[in-house]
Amino acid sequence: MARFKKEKSGEVPAISTSSMPDIIFMLLFFFMVTTTMREVTLKVRTRAPEATEVQKLEKKALVSFIYIGPPLQERLYGTESRIQLNDSFRTVADIPEFIYMEREARVEADRPFLTTSLKVDLEAKMGIVTDVKQELRKVGAFKINYSTRKKQEKPKN
């Protein structure tokens, strides 16, 4: 019997950490694939309203964003909703130029598929949104997308 017993050493063998980099790399790749680069610094608050009939925005590269909402720095800019294009506050009159720039930045074959995503705060009034939509119609950017959050539909009783 005693011959089958192994000699027990008191020390616990060290856990090999050589696969640690692999695990971390896996995490890294996961995050690289599932996320997108942050492009602009938001200066307005955009809490998206909730809706049930939402569709996913496909092809992120073909989407240009227009942010509308009350400024984050209320003391500096007041509480009236403002339009933010790229990194600065703009007015409705700047939208055609913005759309032209967005088109210029894309390959010609992709231009007809350009979508404008309106990220509007739920407290904003429709007046400013309507103005923006009119400008978009004028320059022929017809494909728009009202950014909303997905709401779980409540079961009906």
Added chain:
Amino acid sequence: MARKVPEINAGSMADIAFLLLIFFLVTTTMDVDSGIVRRLPPMPEDAPPPDVKERNIFNVLVNKNDRLFINKGWGDIRTLRADTKEFLSNPQNREDLPEKKLETIPFLGEHPVSKGIISLKNDRGTSYDMYIQVQNELTAAVNELRDELSRQKFGKPFSELEDQDLVNAIQKAIPMSISEAEPEDIGGTK
């Protein structure tokens, strides 16, 4: 006799990978962009808008206090979806609801297509939240009708149809006809 090359210490590899990971965590966002997709109409030409019979129009008005006005009476957001569905499908072929036109659609054969148009009008003072709720209910009504037709004809919900031809057929049978009226300033922005 080849000399033994000393092994490179890979112990700090994990630290480097961690650094990269943290960099990506900080600079990226996780949120999936989703929303309600719409197509804006082109700018109106000088030509007058086409005449549409009154029974074919479903008027939805939202005023500056976010109250709904449907056709000729106060409306409620909770019944908007059912009202829209009834308007678009007109199951009893009532006189005051829209006409239907028989059209030949591939995969469906002769199918009555409703001539109804939903006209959505909002005020400059309407809140964006309310506007999206209304848009959502209208979209939901159309989607539910498409779902019902798809289940009846092809045996599965519209969202699970894989063949693009079938999707097109359903879309043609139940068009998403939401027209947004030219903006008007009735109630003021305040």
